Structure formats: structure tokens, C-alpha cells
Amino acid sequence: MPPSEIRPTPRQLAIESAPGGIISVDDSGRITFANREIHRLLDAAPESLVGAAFDRLLSPAARVFHSTHVFPLLKLRGRVDEIFVEFVKADGERVPTLVSATRTVMEGVGVNHWALLTMTQRKQLEAALVESKRTAEEATAAKDQFLAVISHELRSPLSAIQGWARIGMSDKIDEATRFRAFETIERNAALQARLIDDLLDISRIVSGKMRISPRTIDLGPIIEAAVDAAKPAAQARGIALQTAIDAVPLVIHADPDRIQQVAWNLLTNAIKFTPAGGWVRVLLKRDSSFLRLDVADSGKGIPAADLPFVFQRFWQSKEKAGPAAGLGLGLSICKTLVELHGGDIRAASGGPGGGSTFSVQLPLAVPMAKSLAWSGVTTASDDHPFGISLDGIDVLVVDDNQDAAALLKMLLEAAGASVRTASSYDEALAQLRASVPRLLVSDIGLQGRDGLELIRAVRAGEIPAARSIPAIAVTGMARPQDRVTMLRAGFQAHLTKPIEPSEVTALVQALAGSPRDDRPREGGPAG
């Protein structure tokens, strides 16, 4: 212990070690006192600051501000509060600080005393606030612009409808003209209906109320239907519309109306932005465990700088395609719909004039659908309800609600499946460890560790033999983002309670048909 006479007094301790810099400066600008903390803040060697010029510790801008504003004020007024300046460390690093200063005059000698608090983190916070303010302003501007676009876009078809309705009511026109009037009215009413649908979709997406009604479907016919619907428009514009769709069933668990909406949107965009004499190609094929839908065109393309923004709401090509260019909502709706299906959408382009390709990936409901005799699903088996046979399929049902588990067990057993049940995360893992069934059906809202944690543990290889077991999630009402979470966590499909018996058996059969990597197949639909 040091001798008591050199032990610092409480006042000295406070001044030297308080978490703020204290500096005294005389009127000639020389530092007459600097506490230990300011040496630390500025990375200065201990005791090195006394005698140095105060100005030299400041950034050039702060030096000017000090000379022209702070020092005169301090001298005249005796006090300056809460000024932001930047100090500079020996290595050049800037230290943003908040400073206040007071002035004392003793026996005619004036001394200015500075207290500094660093505000590195505050500055970051400030920068974040400024950034969020800017973002909010941009969003407001985008909304204003959107309102302007909306009123224009809704008004255009309306004026056509009004104008042609007046012509159609006239008794001085011939039949051909009257027919043309009705045709124009119908076309514009359809255009407006589509705009309103888009608006409602966006409203649902924004409020988190967008729902999809997925079923097990073969995507091929749906895409073909969308292409057929787009043919007249392509022909009218002199654009070659080509399709290449894999001949095998391309089965996904999806909402057919919504997927068709996506395809239709991509197709009409491609046709809209492709000049006469160009082509639009639609490609649908399997790509490992995904379905891939490509819509490519030879149109005007998208500048590389715009590519990251094409799926943003209200984004519009700078070169509008014409009077009915739309609201800039279609692609953003497509993206949301595809993501609700656990899929992914991307845009690529060869740049201006180089055409564009939009690619949609959707998870296959049955990863190896090719080897599956798809007709098995639809061929009625009279022995079972709903004409579906689950013979030879073993299922593990996980639900902490006994009644719900019993209902599922009964339904599946009625179709011929053998069913085990578990009521918790731990019990489910124990069952899987004992033997791996063909299929896992799990409630999400389990007590303790939930169904999401269960499927993540399974996919992470907690029980190696069960790593790739097909799995169906069962929940009550799910928000779209919940659905995305479930699919991303590792479930192949999702069922909403109350369960539709025909839906659950069809889904189980479709998924159980997939062979697994980790054990030889034991018969099943594809035998």
C-alpha cells in the first residue's frame, strides 16, 4: 500500500477517472490541465497533453468552428453548452464528442474548462435515425406517387367504358359498331377488375392476411392453361409464344389459382415488354427436388442496376410499356405468392435490349415424382374412404392434444395406414429412434419444444435414419409468414385445422410415395 500522503484524494480520483474528459485551456490556447481520461480517449501518452495547443486536438472543421463560434462565445458569455465537435486521436481517428465549457477568471487570468463525453454510439444511433427518417420520407413519396398512378390507371379503363357505353346506347350505330362497343367495355371492365384484384392482393399482403388454399396438383396443365390464355395477346402483337413442359407429372402442393396468377403475370409482362417479331418462351421442368418455371423473352430487358428492385412494390420500368402499364404491383405480388408456397422467384436480364428471364422455383410435393405412378393417387380404391389407399404406409402422428391425435390416427388407419402417436418433442424423437416410419405428421403448437424445433432437429440429423423423412405440419390458422417458416424449417406440406379428411389422406399418400435415401423401399404405390 502506498504511503498515505501520495494516495489520491476522493476529489482527485473523481477528476482523473470520471468517464469524461476534462481539459483546461488558457486564452493563448495552451492546455494547462488534462485529466487521465482525456489522455485515454485520445490515445495520448500519459501527461503529454499539458502545454500542447488545444486547437491541434480538433478536426479541421471543429478547429474552425471553435475559433469562429465557440471561443468568442465562451470569452463573452463565460459558458457554452452541448456543442458537438470532433477530436482527433494521434493516429488520425476522429472521436465525436459532446462538449460543454465554462470560463473562470482569477486575478485577471482567464481559463476555459472543457468537459467532453464521447458519442460514437450516439452518432451511430443518430445516423440510424436519419436513415430511417429518409426511408420513411421515401416511402411516403412512393405512396403519393402510387395514389397518383392508381387514380390514373383506374380512370383510363373507366373513361373507355363510359365513352363506349354512350356510343353503344345510340340508335344511330350499326351492329358491328355496337358489338365493338360491348367488346371494348368488356375488355376495359376486365382490365379494371384485374387492377382492383391486384390492389386487394397488395392490401392483404401488407396487412398479413394473404391466404393460399394449397392442394396437391399437377402444375403442367395449369401452366398450359395460362399459356393458352395468353396466346391471343401474343398473336395480336406478332410475338412467337413457345412452351416446353416436361411430359411427366409435375406435382406440387399449391394453390392452383395463385400459381396460375403468377404464371399469367409473368407471361403478360413478357408479352408487354417484347416488340413485334420477338419471342416468349415458357419452360417448366423438374430441377432436383424443385419445379422450375422459366418465362423468358427477347424483349427490352432490364438494366442491371434495376434488377434488385423489380420485385419491390410500386416499382415500374422507366420505359413504360404503354397506357395500360399497370400499377407496378404484379411482380411484388408474384414474389409474395411464390414465397407463400415455400418457393423462390428471380429475375435475370442481358441488360437493355437483351431480354429478361423470370425463374420460379417451387418445392416438389413428391421429391421423386418421376418414379411414382401418379395415376395411383387418382385411381379409386374402393376399399377405402375417398378412394385412397394408404396400405402399407406407417405414419407417426405428433400432437399434444389427445383428441386431435386420435382423430388423425382414425382417419389414416381407415385408409389402411398403420399409425403411431407421440405427444411431445421428446416422445417423438424416441419413437423415431425406435423405428423410422414412412411419414411424419406433426402439430406445430406442442407443449415445450414445438413442431418447428422437432423438424429442425430431424433435418439436422438428430436421428440419422430419419433425416429425410417426408413431413406434414398441422396447425390452426396460420399467417402467410408462418407457412413460409414451416416450409423453410423442413416440412414438405402444411395442413390447416380443422382437417379435411380427403385432403389429409391424399397428401399422406402423395408424400409417402417418395422413396428415402436411408433405407430400401418397402413396396408402396410405385412398388
Next chain:
Amino acid sequence: MNAAPAILARNNVRVTGSGPRTLVFAHGFGCDQNMWRFVSPAFETRYRTVLFDYVGSGKSELAAFDAARYATLDGYAQDLLDVCEALDLNQVVLVGHSVSAMIGVLAANRAPHRFSDLIMLVPSPRFINDPPGYVGGFEQADIEGLLSLMDLNYIGWAGTLAPMVMGDPSRPELAAELEESFCSTDPAAAKIFARATFFADNRSDLDAFRHPALMIQVRDDALVPATVVRYLQDQLPGSVTVTLDGSGHCPHMSQPAATIDAIEKYLGRVDAAV
């Protein structure tokens, strides 16, 4: 002269002291005529002293601020000439701090008869470096940094400038005046003044300048490096330079006695020669 009262109010002109000659004190960027309170009283017994605020600074009439006029130093030189005309001043000694030294050069070039001598306190004809030949001490980015600092600090500037008594019992007569705000500055006008000051290049104006001049420099000036002092001495060979010890850019506030002494010595020589 009908315009005179309007100019005197517009520029908050204060005339005190008496004597055969007149000293006009012109403040620099950032404050107002209050800056001279430690220097100008020393001359009141022998000289007529004139203080004023540029439009946009201190207690000038803000309504008279015209962004286009005050975007360059010419606008401020016109303020100075307007004050001289309003008071019918000729052959005055101008004491100009910092940017006002160059404003004085512009005014003297335009109306030489108004001025007999210029006393330049820490002058600089250009603050921004102009490589390879000229080192002004600052980069363009530093001045942009100053402008953003002003933005940040002017948010609370009005509060900072709230009246406050410094409490100097030995000079009670000061108290009432001190209760008024100091250096009050309109933020928009201040930024325009900052740009006019720090983006100015008055090097070529020195060629036409023929008046006798005293330059008072500070050895370690935060805004004026030694290179600028040497440049000015080369360009104004007939001038006298006095260099004060210490640091800072406001010797009239930090070292008023030494500043008064330098001005008095120069004026004594001038008076003796007259």
C-alpha cells in the same frame, strides 16, 4: 442623405469615442461586433470608433438579408462601403478581423478614398489549398465538415445564446449590455457567410491593393498557417507584420492587450508621419 438612417439601423452601427480620425472595426465570420469589446474601448478617448454588424450577423436587420448579394464577399464589402457612406467617412483606418481584412481589401479597391490604412487581424486571402503553389491550410472537405457541424450545432444554438450575465462586479456598467445575447446569428445567413468566407479566393485582389497595411498574425493560428503569412508578405511588400505569440484565431479576444499595443504602435507611427 435619406438612406443613412436606414443603413445605420440595417447594420446596427454604433459610433462612440471622439478624435480627429476614425477607426472602423469590422467583425469576422461567426460572431458580431461584440468581438471588439476588449479592444475598441481602448481607442475611444483619442479616436472616433465605429462598430457594425454585417447583415445576417448580430443585431443587423435580418429582413435585409439577400442570399444572392451575400453569397460572395462583394456583398459584405458593399455593407462596409454603405456604412462609410451613411456616416460620410473618408480616410478611415479599417480594423478588419479575419475575413473582414479581405472584405476591406475589396472595399478599398473599389472606393480608395474611404480608407487611409488597413489593419488586418489574422488575414488569409484563401483558406483552401491550391496545389502545387499555395497552402491555405484546408481542404474543400474540411469546409463541408464545418458546414455540417454548423447544421448540427445550430439546432441548439438559439438556446446556447440565451442571455446570461457574466458577473463582472468590477464593471457593473457592462452587466446590462451583457444581458443581451451575443453573437446571435441566423443559421441560414451564417452558412452563406461561411461559404462566402471559406470558398473565397482573394489572391488576385491583392494586386490592385495599394493602401498601407498592418498585418497582425498569431504564431500558431488555427486557421492561418505560416505559409499564408509569408504569401501575404510577398504580395504586400509595403506592409508591416506583427506576429503575436500563442495560438488561436481571435487575438482581439485572447490577447487584447498585445493586439491594442500593436495597433497603437502602428497608429502612432502613422500619426507621427501625418
